[in-house]
Amino acid sequence: MRTFLKVTSVVVVAFLWAGPAQTQQDYNSGNSMLPLCKAWLRMMSHDFAVVKNEITTGDASPGGIPAYFLGVGMCAGQVLGIAELLNAAPIAACVPKEVTGEQVVRVVVTSLEQNPADLHEDFGTLATGAIIAAWPCRK
Numbered sequence: 001m002r003t004f005l006k007v008t009s010v011v012v013v014a015f016l017w018a019g020p021a022q023t024q025q026d027y028n029s030g031n032s033m034l035p036l037c038k039a040w041l042r043m044m045s046h047d048f049a050v051v052k053n054e055i056t057t058g059d060a061s062p063g064g065i066p067a068y069f070l071g072v073g074m075c076a077g078q079v080l081g082i083a084e085l086l087n088a089a090p091i092a093a094c095v096p097k098e099v100t101g102e103q104v105v106r107v108v109v110t111s112l113e114q115n116p117a118d119l120h121e122d123f124g125t126l127a128t129g130a131i132i133a134a135w136p137c138r139k
Contacts, residue, residue, distance in 0.1 A: 027071075030119035030126045034112045036075040037105055043072070044102050079105050079127050086131055093128075094137040107134045 026032055039057070042050050058068030083104045086093035095104065111130030112119060118126060 026120075028122055028124070030112050030121055030123050032071075033075050033078070033123040034109065034119060036071045037079065037109050037112075039068075040072045040076045041102065041105060041109060075123075076101065076105055078124060079108050079131075082124060082127050083131055086128070090137050092137060093132040093135050095131065095135045099135070104131065107131065 039054055043054055054068075054072075055065060058065040061068040080101050083093070083095050087095050108127045108130045111133065112126060115126075
C-alpha cells in the first residue's frame, strides 16, 4: 500500500510540475482544444498505428504524454458534458439518444474548422453553439 501511495504521489507531482510550464497558452480557447478534439477523433478509429502516432505526438508536447492525453480526454469530456447538460433541460438543443459521443465531438470539430476566426473564443461557448446549431429543439 505504501508503494502505491508513493507512486501515486510521484505521478501527481509530475502532473502539477508539468502544468506551470504550459501557462502561457489559453487552454479554454478553441485554438487550444481543436487539436485535442481532433486527436480524440483519430484515436476513436481504434487503429493501433494511429494510437501509436498519438503517443509520439504526446511525447513531444509540453508536459509529455500524460498531459497530452489528459487534454485529449478533457476535450471529449467537455463536449459530451455540454451535450448532456443541454439535453437535461431541452430548450435550445435536443441531441437524439441515438447520436454517439463521437458524432457530437465531430460536429463540434467541424464547426470550429469552418469558423477559424472564432477559435480565440471560449471553447465551451463554441461547442455549445455548435451543438445547438446541429440539434436545435423543435418548437
